Amino acid sequence: MTDQPLVSVVMPVYNASPYLAQSMQSILNQTYANFEFIIIDDGSTDDSLKVIEKYTDRRIQVYQHSQNQGVITALNQGFGMAKGKYIARMDADDYCEITRMEKQVHLMEAQPDTDLCGTWVAYITQHSKTITQLPVESEAIKAFLLWGNSIMHATTMFRRSFLLKHHLKFDQGFVHAEDYDLWTRCLAIAHFINIPEVLYYIRQNDQQVSVRFKALQIKNTQLIHQCQLQAxxxxxxxxxxxxxxxxxxxxxxxxxxxxxxxxxxxxxxxxxxxxxxxxxxxxxxxxxxxxxxxxxxxxxxxxxxxxxxxxxxxxxxxxxxxxxxxxxxxxxxxxxx
Structure with missing residues (x-):
């Protein structure tokens, strides 16, 4: 166990109680066990904290905000606390395959030039499942960045040394498109890869960011487009x-x-x-x-x-x-x- 690199899993939580237990369990049941699980409760007003407190796993670290500060603040805080060689993302209303972390760590260890690794995803509802097959190789991922996300944020595993070397954080100026902004800033300096396998499941409902904040997300996405086009x-x-x-x-x-x-x-x-x-x-x-x-x-x-x-x-x-x-x-x- 000690020769396995430490992974820091960062998960912001805000009013996610209906699905939080399944999300946490999918991390705690990972076949790769050497990780710390950093959970930022961002001022939840539902039973999210009660759900979290039911777990006594020593790998869990819980941090609370007395008031909601937004996902970007929570993410930057969690990344700043991370001690692992790698940082993995998780969203509180999704779940992942129990082999996800093992497969991502294996790839990152085998390919030391890879800075960021994502996976394919499945979007799920009560009645359906839709698989999204993203570009796999770095060149194809970068080419698509002129139009949008070619890496699903919550699936990612980062090499922490890469983030520290380039002083990379999520930008408050691109709320609900903060991941897309970060990828475009990494365009000239990072090597990306997506594992061509569904290892992550995104729950679709009317509380999703892409539904609740669609207009703001489009606005900020087009701002990022504009910056890239000007380049x-x-x-x-x-x-x-x-x-x-x-x-x-x-x-x-x-x-x-x-x-x-x-x-x-x-x-x-x-x-x-x-x-x-x-x-x-x-x-x-x-x-x-x-x-x-x-x-x-x-x-x-x-x-x-x-x-x-x-x-x-x-x-x-x-x-x-x-x-x-x-x-x-x-x-x-x-x-x-």
């Missing part, structure tokens, strides 16, 4: 910011004009990244191609102008097709099939 030498218009946000989150309207705007935007990103070399290639270009393909597949009913648009965009798979494939595509566009 690429782009000063986006409000319309471009909205298009950028939407193109990886929803379907755009099926019109040639909207697709032309998207084409111009993706090509601008492609040009600027070639000039600035911020996002790793070829992962970034491959992602641009994937976004373009997502919105243009099955749109031949838009006709001749759509065919011309596809031919003009160097990101189109059209340019990799055989003559026969191009002819069939042209014919479907002309017939608006």
């Amino acid at each position: 690429l030498g782009i000063k986006p218009t409000p319309q471009e910011l909205d298009l950028h946000y939407a193109c990886t989150r929803s379907e755009l309207s099926q019109s040639v004009e909207t697709l032309r705007q998207l084409s111009d935007w993706l090509l601008k990103l492609h040009r600027q990244n070639r000039a600035k070399q911020i996002y790793p290639e070829p992962a970034f270009t491959n992602l641009l191609k994937s976004i373009w393909s997502k919105h243009t597949t099955g749109q031949t009913h838009l006709g001749k102008r759509f065919f011309q648009l596809i031919g003009q965009n160097q990101l189109s798979l059209y340019h990799q097709w055989s003559h026969w494939q191009r002819f069939r595509f042209w014919l479907k566009c002309m017939l608006k099939l």
Whole structure:
């Protein structure tokens, strides 16, 4: 046991009593046992503290706030108290596989250049489970950061020495997008990885941050987008910011004009990244191609102008097709099939 590196598990708690026992138990039952469990009760007004106090496991350390100070304060406090070689995150209304910590520690020990390790996740409700398969390799993770989170915060295990070396903390200026902000600040200095296995389960309900604070989360996410785009030498218009946000989150309207705007935007990103070399290639270009393909597949009913648009965009798979494939595509566009 003593030759295993210590892991510090940090879990903020605020009014999480309905699911807290399951969350705590999923940590206490881990097959990897050498950890300290730092729980920050952030001024809960329900029975959360009573649930916590039922556990007598010596690895648990409980800290109380007399008033709610917010998750960012709680996180920075917990990270500051951590003594482990690694810091693992946990949210109070989720749960994880009992092998999660063992698998993450094994990877971090085997790959000493990895600074942050996440996992795939499953979103669960009373009646369903939806698996999210995130990018695995560091280059693909970094490429997607221009649009959003490619690492789920609560799944992460950090190398504490990396955080200390670069004086990294969560920023109060990006409430409900503090993780995304931190990842983007790590873009040029960190090596990321996601374990391609569901080791974490996120409970979906109407009390989720993404539901209760959706408007603020979108606002702060777009602020982060704006900062990254400016680093690429782009000063986006409000319309471009909205298009950028939407193109990886929803379907755009099926019109040639909207697709032309998207084409111009993706090509601008492609040009600027070639000039600035911020996002790793070829992962970034491959992602641009994937976004373009997502919105243009099955749109031949838009006709001749759509065919011309596809031919003009160097990101189109059209340019990799055989003559026969191009002819069939042209014919479907002309017939608006």
